[in-house]
Amino acid sequence: MNTHSVGTELNIERVLTERYKQCQADYPSCFYQHDVQSPVSDLTTPLDAVKDGWYIRTNGGDEFLGLGIAKQWKLPNVSALRSFDRERLNLIEMGLRPNTLIAGGWSFSSSPSPDHLWDAFSFSHWTVPALFIRKTANGYSAQLTLFIDRHQSLNEILDYYAGIFDSVMHPVSTCSPKVLGSQSYPSAQEWTKRVDDAISALRSGHLSKLVLARRVDATFATSPNLGNILKRLQHHNPSTTIFAIKSQGHTFLGATPERLIAVHNHHLRTMALAGTMPRGKTAEDDRAQITDLLSSEKDQREHATVVKRITDTLSPYANLTMPKRPQVLTLSNVHHLWTPIEGQLRENASLLSLATLLHPTPAVGGEPREAAIEWLQKYEGLNRGWYAGGVGFMDLQGNGSIWVALRSALIRDRTAHCYAGCGIMQDSIAERELAESEWKLQAMLNALGVND
Numbered sequence: 001m002n003t004h005s006v007g008t009e010l011n012i013e014r015v016l017t018e019r020y021k022q023c024q025a026d027y028p029s030c031f032y033q034h035d036v037q038s039p040v041s042d043l044t045t046p047l048d049a050v051k052d053g054w055y056i057r058t059n060g061g062d063e064f065l066g067l068g069i070a071k072q073w074k075l076p077n078v079s080a081l082r083s084f085d086r087e088r089l090n091l092i093e094m095g096l097r098p099n100t101l102i103a104g105g106w107s108f109s110s111s112p113s114p115d116h117l118w119d120a121f122s123f124s125h126w127t128v129p130a131l132f133i134r135k136t137a138n139g140y141s142a143q144l145t146l147f148i149d150r151h152q153s154l155n156e157i158l159d160y161y162a163g164i165f166d167s168v169m170h171p172v173s174t175c176s177p178k179v180l181g182s183q184s185y186p187s188a189q190e191w192t193k194r195v196d197d198a199i200s201a202l203r204s205g206h207l208s209k210l211v212l213a214r215r216v217d218a219t220f221a222t223s224p225n226l227g228n229i230l231k232r233l234q235h236h237n238p239s240t241t242i243f244a245i246k247s248q249g250h251t252f253l254g255a256t257p258e259r260l261i262a263v264h265n266h267h268l269r270t271m272a273l274a275g276t277m278p279r280g281k282t283a284e285d286d287r288a289q290i291t292d293l294l295s296s297e298k299d300q301r302e303h304a305t306v307v308k309r310i311t312d313t314l315s316p317y318a319n320l321t322m323p324k325r326p327q328v329l330t331l332s333n334v335h336h337l338w339t340p341i342e343g344q345l346r347e348n349a350s351l352l353s354l355a356t357l358l359h360p361t362p363a364v365g366g367e368p369r370e371a372a373i374e375w376l377q378k379y380e381g382l383n384r385g386w387y388a389g390g391v392g393f394m395d396l397q398g399n400g401s402i403w404v405a406l407r408s409a410l411i412r413d414r415t416a417h418c419y420a421g422c423g424i425m426q427d428s429i430a431e432r433e434l435a436e437s438e439w440k441l442q443a444m445l446n447a448l449g450v451n452d
């Protein structure tokens, strides 16, 4: 052991040591879980102090924090993701409690253009954290998870857990660094040209919808503080789900309004979200924007494409119910057309299997799906990484929630790479789509303090 010891007052070092010896003797590899008291009350602050971890605050207000890695699965493609899902139940036999949450996500595309930005993120990864903390209306609960195999020495394990406790107890500075500048990739002019190319492709071919994305990079004097950003995201976007996935010191985070799918006790919930107007400056103006959105033929078509694909995909598995007409979801910067969809699963389909069937919906890809993805790969000129992919968590019985990773940014060192995309239809107007991408980017840029 080095200078610090693992949660001394909680007797964790003794418990880990005993369990390590027992596991080493009995099994080639196994998990051990131990309930502890939460060492923190503010779950947004500890991520800054660790290299790997995750934080999710659902739009219902529950918060989940995972620090460090007990075990991580790095998956290179969709078929590996599906096999991982099938192996889930074996983890219970290896000692994990059935309600253990595994958090992770996956990239928008399985064959992205090469680009160093997303090096720390595999196509997909899923993590059981070393220390897990849950905060709900009922209070806090926390749990240590240890994965023991014959390759790791007890000292290595104890040092790792000591480091996690140490970093949680000593949060880093919460100052917001100065913004040095921001830059659009591609330039705004080049992006509108690409939107025009997409419009031409939609008018001349068999594609009916394409979602085109862009990136804006904001650079700071020092690394931005994750705790601050998460708090600001929550404050300005209370009805969204806030997420952060930190991998090897790089963090992908955002405030997404879009649920890809949730499954609880065979009941599924999903939504179509597509079609956008800006928030009005006055209450009257805001109502006018909602009226315009509901009566916009282009937005209704853009939205209907998403509803159709989701219902076509899920109908074989569930009896679906939804409102007859889209409703409006109002966020801090935009209004969206929104159709909540739910149903009872007929088949015993898991969260992840359904999520991989749905992804990418035409809210982030296009229609028809394969042709749209092919077009984007050729002409979008952007490695989206995990932007517009899936992020979320599941338990070992296949319950959980996955969100579409929108209104998001990748933070690497002193730069935040922020992403936004827009559904393009035959009758889209490029300048109007550029403005829409700006409204969507505001969720992240405001939280980063770029507009202060």
Ligand SMILES: C=C(O[C@H]1C=CC=C(C(=O)O)[C@@H]1O)C(=O)O
Binding pocket: 211, 258, 273, 274, 275, 276, 336, 362, 363, 364, 406, 407, 419, 420, 421, 422, 423, 424, 440
């Ligand atoms: C692709 C994004 O938004 C999707 C979700 C809601 C509305 C959308 C739209 O109106 O274009 C997009 O389909 C994004 O925020 O980057």
